Amino acid sequence: MCYSVLIILASWWGLAWLARIDPSIRDDDVGFELMSDLADSNGYLIIAIIQLSTGMFFASLGIIGASKFTQVLVLACAIWYCIDLIISSYQRVWPSALMKGFFAYPHFALFLALKSGKITRGNYPVERHCCCDAKDYSE
Numbered sequence: 001m002c003y004s005v006l007i008i009l010a011s012w013w014g015l016a017w018l019a020r021i022d023p024s025i026r027d028d029d030v031g032f033e034l035m036s037d038l039a040d041s042n043g044y045l046i047i048a049i050i051q052l053s054t055g056m057f058f059a060s061l062g063i064i065g066a067s068k069f070t071q072v073l074v075l076a077c078a079i080w081y082c083i084d085l086i087i088s089s090y091q092r093v094w095p096s097a098l099m100k101g102f103f104a105y106p107h108f109a110l111f112l113a114l115k116s117g118k119i120t121r122g123n124y125p126v127e128r129h130c131c132c133d134a135k136d137y138s139e
Contacts, residue, residue, distance in 0.1 A: 054080070061077050071111055075107075077107050
């Protein structure tokens with residue numbers, strides 16, 4: 001989720017930076033013309049905000065699913081990461097696509113472990129704290 005917020009801010013600042021480029025001083029008019037058109041339209045920013053906001057929603061579902069041992073929520077998050085990987089690959093943002101693959105893998109592994117019963121509430125160790133437990137274990 002922090003990554004998504006960072007990318008939204010970077011997209012916003014990046015478009016502001018692109019708007020200041022003067023394409024008339026460069027020889028490569030086609031590339032700078034494209035960047036100027038991109039900076040003038042907020043289409044890229046809107047797509048990025050929708051994609052990243054959806055990603056934050058599904059990341060939240062994945063966190064809730066992992067903490068509540070809910071298979072469906074973990075699977076939904078894993079599927080979103082695969083969809084996001086495809087979108088990033090289509091946009092040719094290879095570092096983002098690679099990272100989405102690294103995010104999808106543990107979600108699928110957790111889903112399979114939850115589905116097979118290797119990880120359940122009963123066999124997953126609960127973390128105990130000496131000052132925060134309601135029960136006294138000194139008996």
